[in-house]
Amino acid sequence: DGAASAGAEKAARCVACHGAEGKSAVPLYPHLAGQNAPYLRHALQAYKNGERNGGQAEVMKAFVAGLSDEDMEDLSAYYAAMKP
């Protein structure tokens, strides 16, 4: 399992679209606060694997390209722990 505390530091690039508290101000982007960590981990991996394409997926692919497995686990734990 990831460490939410480590995720907090790694989330700096996520904030612009997904909000400082995991609530996206842009309706086309998903809220992340309180989402299931395994799902978030899966989604990040899917972007990294090129299994999600089109539209904003291209933005996500660029962001996740540099993330390690540990980074993705930490970020997932961080957002899952937030109040939805």
Added chain:
Amino acid sequence: DGAASAGAEKAARCVACHGAEGKSAVPLYPHLAGQNAPYLRHALQAYKNGERNGGQAEVMKAFVAGLSDEDMEDLSAYYAAMKP
């Protein structure tokens, strides 16, 4: 915009994985309650377009194959209106 009331009827097939109140009991699946409607609409369309692949995406592709634009809008409105 979709009609949440119409979405309620159409969501019968969503419940098994995403929960009767949009809260998934299976951590690999996302909660949908309170998610942004435009994002939900986008995600459904992406599955239908074949832009999401691998893992559980194959399940979603099968479910969305028969959905019309109106169905997807109603379902998105339905889940967005739920308490997260």
